[in-house]
Amino acid sequence: MNSLPFQVRYWDGSSATYGQEEPRFTLVFKEKVPLLKWLRSPVLSFGEAYMDGVVDIEGQIADVIELASGSGALHGKRTPSLLRKGISLRKEKENVQHHYDVGNDFYSLWLDETMSYSCAYFRSPEDSLEQAQLQKIDYVLKKLQLRPGETLLDIGSGWGWLILRAAKEYGVKAKGITLSEEQYRKSRERIAEHGLQGQAEVELLDYRELAARGDEFDKIAIVGMFEHVGRQHFPAFMKAVQTLLKGGGMALLHTITQAKEVPTDPWIQKYIFPGGYIPSLREVVALLPDFGFHLLDIENLRSHYALTLDHWAIRYEDSAEKTRKMFDERFVRMWRLYLQSSAAAFRLGDLHLHQILFSNGITEDAAMTRDHLYR
């Protein structure tokens, strides 16, 4: 048990205090909860009770997560069967849509202008969210050492800002693929708005479908998408990247990681990212040589994701009334818990964000040093 002091207040007015010091937060149980279910699945039960308003937190969600992280509740006894369960292509599309087709109107309430829904890159903690997202996109494109005339593929291209920027500022031919119809629609609009038809394009397509066509690219970006692939598909994903990436070409994989192979939080699995799995860094690194990839560079941006999530959580609260009208109070509480608990997990080091740069075989023309990223 972690020593973080806290209080619990029950529906009948009674309360209990844990730890010696001033309580950091109070868990309020407004009604009786099914104890056996809680013991069997504490994380899922807590998440659902919070969503339903059966449990409230007086204090910071981050502190509750810190307590749970220390107690081991977030690790260990989860549902590994989910990891082994194969899911079909159609199911994957449904999973992606579950999350992203909540609606562009919802995401635009609290994401920045670029609609970047992945870890930003802060040169300073004072950078604005939009500035940091633009910096992230440039940082990814610089790591890929794009040259005019090259071809770039963005697997899981989101709302399309990366391919727009690459086509416009780096002179490459950029293609994005996504499984989200809402993202696809928005990306097409943006390409037209910027007059980039012919330089940038997007398709509603799975990575395996594209690999089957035999197209090849000089560079590949994979930003905040690998978390949706599912552990059982990692080899197929790497195989597709190997097929899609020219010999000597480079790929940048930007993904959340965990230190060890732990199944996804069952509450996150059920409500936020069905079918998702956060890889351990070591299982990603272990796969690379099996596909002839050479590791060039890894950077840990853990603290950047904590900051990004702080920004989102604040903006999310600012627009909570609108979200409540679009959906309901339960939805509002669900996303609050997701954003704030994720920020805490990065801060505690339970989650990391790694950018992994690798080449297909050896690459002769990679920059000799990383100076070019910081000029």
Next chain:
Amino acid sequence: MNSLPFQVRYWDGSSATYGQEEPRFTLVFKEKVPLLKWLRSPVLSFGEAYMDGVVDIEGQIADVIELASGSGALHGKRTPSLLRKGISLRKEKENVQHHYDVGNDFYSLWLDETMSYSCAYFRSPEDSLEQAQLQKIDYVLKKLQLRPGETLLDIGSGWGWLILRAAKEYGVKAKGITLSEEQYRKSRERIAEHGLQGQAEVELLDYRELAARGDEFDKIAIVGMFEHVGRQHFPAFMKAVQTLLKGGGMALLHTITQAKEVPTDPWIQKYIFPGGYIPSLREVVALLPDFGFHLLDIENLRSHYALTLDHWAIRYEDSAEKTRKMFDERFVRMWRLYLQSSAAAFRLGDLHLHQILFSNGITEDAAMTRDHLYR
């Protein structure tokens, strides 16, 4: 079989040509060789025949290595039993001495002024060797984000330049350990010459012996030493680092790696680095979370080691006459083959050099970006 064209000339004057194009080199067999031994152990047999002058190369050693790399002779059927064989502490000391106690006089013939015997860091391919070695030392110390007053441990401290530099320019208390008596003697001389007694010290000690004392350091550097540890000792090594590194402290592991787990070349094993094993990057990365380490940064300096070895090989040839007088022609040819074939192996991507930065648990005060390395 790789398509690299080459010629073979035999002791009886006959010859054979392989490949369609102009031969890149000629292997000259001056006398009959035991075919069965060559088939069983081609790499070891070739290395010994070259040392003995039974085989000569008209052309570049690098091209012979490229041919062998493509043919698979350098991979696959090696002697994995060596990997499993436990070796005693005493044996390890003998192994280290086998290589490093060849004599300071020998190494100073062709190493740079700092006597740095590991991959240098070239800001430009035109940098001199000494400049690049000084840059490497600063690069390692910068990655460790040293602050005045901190303690630094250098495991495998070589001839001591890194601890001298750290004590003098970064204001830390630096300690080095080595198993080589020649290195130990030279390092002590240098500390005295620079008047750094009290700020820098060196001990003739194994890492496990130091860990057993219970000392702790803020930062740890491990530069070109892990290659000697031996695969069976990797967990014990990491355990020692865990013991020696304060919570939140950082360590920088600078090591040659291979893509996959391949036993060391049997010729290298027998003549150059007895007991050594080149780790795969993935087996190092896989160990980290088992000891509570978080991965912060990895950089691949493969092309830098090819350049470093080119410099050494040229300087080595310039002083070959002196080496011949110290030892004999067989020794001269042995080291020539080692230096030139290693350069080729890095160039071909059979070997890599990775700098791996990690922290013991999470570290709160790590730099947010890598900008500070490039200012």
